[in-house]
Amino acid sequence: MQQLQVRSENRTLYDHASAAEFNDHRWQDKNSVARFKQLEALLEGLIAPSLLDEIGAGLSKVGMSIRLTPYIMSLIDWRNADTDPIRRQFLPMLSEQEADHPCLAVDSLGERETSPVPSLVHRYPDKVLFLVTSVCPVYCQYCTRSYAVGQDTLLVQKDHVTSARNWEAAFDYIRAHPEIEDIVISGGDVARLKPANIRLLGNTLLEIEHVRRLRFATKALSVQPMKFLSDDDWFQAIVEVVEYGRSMFKDVCVHTHFNHPNEITPLVEQAMRRLHNEGVYVRNQAVLLRGVNDDTDTLIKLFRGLGRMNIHPYYVYLCDMVMGTEHFRVPLSTAQELEKTVRGTTAGFNTPLFVVDAPGGGGKRDVHSAEFQEVEFGISGFRSPAVDPLRMYHYFDPLRSLGQAAREAWKMPGSKDQIMAKLGYQSRTATAVA
């Protein structure tokens, strides 16, 4: 059987720290890189000054601030930093950025439009997204929720929608809506919540009779796995909520976020062994990112690696149409081809669904379910009858994938209205399609 190549972190950058320190979540938090000056001090002499300049210049053009744990810094191959798939996710370089497609937006999924009370997004009838914090152990440059997560950047001033002051109103809203069965507790990242708040959220929500399922969303498994090994109180809080849910015949699980097989390390295995021993079920939601995982070999290694960690590959998302992320995006047709190639290489239950989170709030749509795909201008249309039976949700391929004439047309002022009108595409269809 083919062996998975598991990389350990290379601790050269942190050889002054003992193993006990490095494996402690508090030391990781305290030594995280959150400012360019810290990055410069750490990498001086290790990478070319021009590369640091590239990163510094790139940071002035993006919607996400930076934050990297020492652990994730140690997974980056700094000798090949310009192409390293982990560096690319967390540290922008000016030369790899591309001018945004005019249809990119700060809140591309329209979450703020479907928020009945602050901190809650209610789109599907039986499910809500509960945004409980705006901070994460790391900041991903392609974050969908860049409108609210992380520090302000020159490009984006953040909304402050995740305050704990909003929680009571959110609980009341959920209590008043018996159709809500499913709650994603996210943000931000629940790894940044105090154990008492994990318990408060979990227990309060489970005690609402009609709530059947909770999912705690955290990327810490892939970027700070020691959180699950050294923060016993936090770990126990998660386990207690899972057990409380189990005692009520309700489902509580963890959703996490790995994008590349290099993120699967011996420490991840230790963390997963601990979760697995406690009967905590973990699903993965990956994002398809150009230059990170947009090739078949990488994806197959990722899904096999996750399967061996007992992490269930659940979704692969096309990168959302978020401002500042054009260089990460691939055309819909690439996602379709990758899905076809990947499916069948491992068991069906170990193969994720490749989806477009339909811009404007249509929810997850199978990449193969487009109603149409227009090639010249790179426009596809998706329907989402459970959300809005009369609406067509459009996804737009990255400009780089189009011919020159189409690229020029998109750059003209008012291009969206003109191109959509010329092609006869409307957001609202005349009638619901049966």
Ligand code: SF4
């Ligand atoms: S961990 Fe999730 S919420 Fe946090 S920056 Fe990354 S994608 Fe955004």
